[in-house]
Amino acid sequence: MEVYLVGGAVRDRLLGLPVRERDWVVVGATPEDMRERGFRPVGKDFPVFLHPETGEEYALARTERKTGPGYTGFEFHADPEVTLEQDLARRDLTINAMAEAADGTLIDPFNGQEDLRNGILRHVSPAFVEDPVRILRVARFAARFGKWGFRVAHGTHALMKRMVENGEVDHLVPERVWAETVKALAEDTPERYFEVLHACGALARVFPELDRLFGVPQPAHHHPEVDTGIHCLLVLRAAAALSSDPEVRFAALVHDLGKGTTPPDQWPHHRGHEARSVDLVKQMAVRLRIPNAFRDLGCLVAEHHGTAHRALELRPATLVDLLGRLDAFRRPDRFEQFLLACHADVRGRKGHEQAPYPQGDWLRAAREACATIDAAALAARGLRGAAIAEAVRERRIDAVRAARKAFEGNVRGEE
Known part of the structure; x- marks a missing residue:
């Protein structure tokens, strides 16, 4: 019975990255051997056990055989005669197919260490094509290691x-697509995930709403990059620089989906794309079972980012109504997420990567001014129902008007 550290822990140690979790492969053992040593079985399809003290996963060395379509169509074979190299051969990428013996010796039958040095994501064997999830995993690793x-x-x-x-990619199930996607959104260069999927054609099958954006032009004086698909990936890159929040990054990515459904005879303009974007975000959320928090922020940014960009031009009453539609008073944290995604939209244009966003500063200042209005004090004066709501609105408008003068004065002072 021999035990080897495998997979991501070996890869990340070689890269000098912190090891978050460790997985082990056991060669030459049976399930009975593992149970006798106090390991707790957890695997249904193949023998995986939890260490009695560390809780880390120990899997018996195994091989696999394709028996049907999709990522569940596999038959696994675990046996004491299965070798470490046979177990490593079933893995997706060479950088994930390395092992480390108890004495620290590196076992690297597929030259994963060399691919790490050269920055290459390479499949281990032709069996790569048997599991469609591997397409998503390659794209996710491109997002994780894109900065290198x-x-x-x-x-x-x-x-x-x-x-x-x-058609193998068509067997991906929604839950697995979203699980890989939300991980990719949290990586350092999340735009690489979608670039890789687009390059191999998978984006059209998994995220058709995004794929339709490529090749759709926008006015060059506002968007030097012109192409809407490129713009959305630049916005995602900008969002990643502004925030580590996957919800903000998702909202930045999907804010312009409606431009992909603009009739070509209207290009490069996209009137009414905001409402179409909201509908497409909702459709995507249903199809991929995206959590409500991602969906709701995505819809807010899709619908209102254009108005937010005009914040410095809005009348006080219009601005107060916008804050209300954004639910900025009850949900200040989400309001901040909204502003970050809008800022990313401004920066997601060639030559504007470091652009400031004074509109966001003004919207924050306006919200703070409105927050000083006390509805309870108005109720204590005898106002009820709609009368309170109208009185609060009027006082918020006055507060925004006064705050605007102070904001402009501060801007002039900074200049």
């Missing part, structure tokens, strides 16, 4: 394209 310039090997890219063409 990791790229997909040409041969692996070709296999991913084949998986799209033969």
Whole structure:
């Protein structure tokens, strides 16, 4: 019975990254051997056990055979005769197919360490094509290691394209798509996830609303990058620089989905795209079972980002109504998420990567001014129902008007 550290822990140690969790492979043992040593079985499809003290996962070395479509169509075989190399051969990428012995010796039958040094995401074997989740995983690793310039090997890219063409990618289930996507959104370069999926054709199958944006033009004087798909990825990149919050990043990504449904005879203008964007965000959320918090923020940004960009031009009454539609008084944290996504939209244009967002500063100042109005004090004066709501609104408008003078004075002072 031999035990090896495998997978991500080995990879991350070689990269000098902190090891978050450790997985182990056991060679030469049976399930009975593991139970006798106090390990608790947890795997249904194949033998996986939890260490009695550390709680870490120990899996018996196994092989697998494709028996049906999709990522669940596999038959696993665990046996004491299965070797470590056979177990590593079933893994997705060479950088994930390394192991470390108890004495620290590196076992690297597929040259994963060399691919780490060269920044290559390469498949281990032709069996890569049997599991469509691997397309998402490659894209996610591209997002994780994008800051170091990791790229997909040409041969692996070709296999991913084949998986799209033969329909294997269509067997992905919504829960798994979203699970990989939300992980990618939390990575350092989340835009790489969608770039890789677009390059191999998978984006059109998994996120058709996003794929339709590529090739759709916008007015060049507002968008030097012109292409709407490129713009949305630039906005996602900007959001990642502004916030680590996956909800903010998702909202930034989907804020312009409606531009993909603008009739070509109206290009490069996209009148009414905001309402269409909201509908598409909702459709995507239903199809992929996206959590409500992501959906709701995405809809708010899609519908109101254009108005937020005009905040400095809005009349006090219009601005107060906007704050109300954003639920800014009851949900200040989400309001801040909204402003970050809007700021990312401004920065997501070529040549504007460091652009300030005074509109956001003004909206924050306006909200703070409105928050000083005390509805309870008005009720104590005898106002009821709609009369209170109207009185609060009028006083908020006055507060915004006064705050605007102070805000402009501060801006002039800074200049």
